[in-house]
Amino acid sequence: MKATEKQAIDWLERSLAKSxxxxxxxxxxxxxxxxxxxxxxxxxxxxxxxxGDLCAYEPACNHKQRSLYRxxxxxxxxxxxxxxxxxxxxxxxxxxxxxxxxxxxxxxxxFINYLENRVTPSTEFxxxxxxxxxxxxxxxxAHAHNVVSQWVSLKQMGRFVEYTDRRAIAGNLPDxxxxxxxxxxxxxxxxxGRPTMRSVWDFALAPLIxxxxxxxxxxxxxxxxxxxxxxxxxLQKLSGLTPHVVSMDIDPPEFEHEGITFLRGDSNRIDxxxxxxxxxxxxHPWLIIEDAxxxxxxxxxxxxxxxxxxxxxxxxxxxxxxxxGPFFAARPGRYQVDTLFTDYFGHNATxxxxxxxxxxx
Ligand SMILES: [Zn+2]
Ligand SMILES: [Zn+2]
Numbered sequence: 272m273k274a275t276e277k278q279a280i281d282w283l284e285r286s287l288a289k290s291x292x293x294x295x296x297x298x299x300x301x302x303x304x305x306x307x308x309x310x311x312x313x314x315x316x317x318x319x320x321x322x323g324d325l326c327a328y329e330p331a332c333n334h335k336q337r338s339l340y341r342x343x344x345x346x347x348x349x350x351x352x353x354x355x356x357x358x359x360x361x362x363x364x365x366x367x368x369x370x371x372x373x374x375x376x377x378x379x380x381x382f383i384n385y386l387e388n389r390v391t392p393s394t395e396f397x398x399x400x401x402x403x404x405x406x407x408x409x410x411x412x413a414h415a416h417n418v419v420s421q422w423v424s425l426k427q428m429g430r431f432v433e434y435t436d437r438r439a440i441a442g443n444l445p446d447x448x449x450x451x452x453x454x455x456x457x458x459x460x461x462x463x464g465r466p467t468m469r470s471v472w473d474f475a476l477a478p479l480i481x482x483x484x485x486x487x488x489x490x491x492x493x494x495x496x497x498x499x500x501x502x503x504x505x506l507q508k509l510s511g512l513t514p515h516v517v518s519m520d521i522d523p524p525e526f527e528h529e530g531i532t533f534l535r536g537d538s539n540r541i542d543x544x545x546x547x548x549x550x551x552x553x554x555h556p557w558l559i560i561e562d563a564x565x566x567x568x569x570x571x572x573x574x575x576x577x578x579x580x581x582x583x584x585x586x587x588x589x590x591x592x593x594x595x596g597p598f599f600a601a602r603p604g605r606y607q608v609d610t611l612f613t614d615y616f617g618h619n620a621t622x623x624x625x626x627x628x629x630x631x632x
Contacts, residue, residue: 272381272399273371273377273380274371275371275372275373275374275377276371276377276378276380276381278374278377279374279375279377279378279381280378280381280403280407282374282378283378283407283410284403284404284406284407287404287406287407287410290410290414292410292413292414292417292418293417293421294418294421294422294425294444294617294618295311295421295425295440295442295618299311300315300324301324302315302324302325302326302327303322303323303324303325303331304323304325304326304327304331305326307326309324309326310342311342311343311345311439311440312342312343312344312345313326313342314328314339314340314341314342314439315339315340315342315439316328316337316338316339316340317337317338317340317435317438317596318332318334318336318337318338319334319336319337319338319592319593319596319597319600320332320334320335320336320337320597321334322593323337336596336597336600338435338596338600339435340435340436340438340439341435341436341439342439343424343428343436343439343440344424345420345421345424346420346423346424346427347416347420349386349387349389349390349416350390352386352416352419352420352423353383353386353387353390353419355423355426355427356379356383356386356419356422356423357383359422359423359426360376360379360380360383362426363376364376379418379419379422382411382415382418382419383419384396385411385415386415386416386419421618425440425610425614425618428610429610430609430610430611431607431608431609431610431629431631432607432608432610433599433604433607433608434595434596434599434606434607434608434625434628435596435599435600437608437610437613437625438592438596438625441592441624441625442618442619443617443618443619443620443624444617444618444619444620445617445620450470450622453470453471453472454468454469454470454471455471459498460474461498462474462498462499462501462502462505463498463501463502463505465496465497465498465501466495466496466498467498467499467502468495468498468499468562468588469499469502469622470621470622472615472616472620472621472622473587473621473622473623474502475615475616476612476615476621477502477503477506478506478509478510479612479615480558480583480612480627481503481506481507481510481512481558482506482510484556484558484581484583484629485510485512485556486507486512486556486557486558486583487512487513487515487553487554487555487556487557488515488516488517488553488554488555488556488557488558489503489504489507489515489516489517489557489558489559489560490516490517490518490519490545490553490557490558490559490560490574491503491516491517491518491519491560491562492518492519492520492538492559492560492561492562492563492570493519493520493560493561493562493563493564494518494519494520494523494524494533495520495524496524497518497523497524497526497528497531497533499560499562500516500518500528500531500533501528501531503516503558503560504516504528504529504530504531507530508529508530513530514529514530514531515530515553515554516530516531516532517532517534517545517549517553518531518532518533518534519533519534519535519536519538519544519545519563520533520534520535520536520563521535521536521537522535523535537565538563538565538566538567538569538570539565539566539569541566541569541570541573541574542573545573545574547576547577550574550576550577551577553577555579555581555582556579556581556582556583557578557579557582557583558582558583558585559574559578559582559583559584559585560585560587561584561585561586561587562587562588564588564589567586567589567591567594567595568594568597568598571584571594571595571598572598575598575602578630579630580630580631580632581629581630582629582630583609583627583628583629583630584606584627584628584629584630585623585626585627585628586623586626586628587622587623587626588622588623590624591626595626604631604632605630605631605632606628606629606630606631607628607629607631608625608626608627608628609627609628609629612627613625613626613627
């Protein structure tokens, strides 16, 4: 066992009771008609208009705002699972570093080796676990398969996933307190001395996103004190781009910074806040951060007229399924969830669960 693999297992051994063994959490649904629990593997119908969530295909309401939520089959057979797990782990290293450069990847390697050892016992692997707490072996026996199966099944959906397919497995790995303390418990997550109103996960996602998508324009709706705005502009600069952030708020802050334009505007009158001639002039690709939670439907309808393929849209800090469902249902295939980012730190460990989108076409 490699040093980092040993470290990962040491941590697991010390914290067995608290270690999540279920990436997907309890995200099953209950049928609005018959009350039956609907497993994640089962396809169901959701109605955005009346909130109906039905276990059968026949409609129970006359609304048009219905969508098919395709079930999520888990890959369970070790013969299929183990090679796929090794492939996805290698992909997660971007072909640039080794699995043992990450303690999580190292721990995951042990889980895979454990599953492999159950099929083909190895004395080397047995020696690695020799002298360990019996609780650790019990934990691995009960959960290693589940952890590997859930992650591989998520990865098998592909990186870019239709919104309704993601919502069929709606849920997130972090619990409530972990989610909110990740925004800072002894102080907010800050950039250049200003609060960003971001979680540690979203703070870490920002440079990954900017570096990969290379946005020429970042449009932010909801500025607060401007910490996040500064972060976006500085990240553009650090990625070799010209900083260019347009940030709109009903009460924008009063400081100046290279590449940032603060606009006074109201999302309820978005066509005045971000007028057509302004949007037409902004170079693509865009990264749009919706963080005002006002008139999201109208904002998206307005911006959709100007977005292009490879633009990104992130809807933060609000559960917007009743708005996003009809919006995407009316535009099949146009936007997809980028699960590389939503799941970077665990299934939906972000303030934008299932709400980081790339325009595909
Ligand atoms: Zn039912
Ligand atoms: Zn309905």
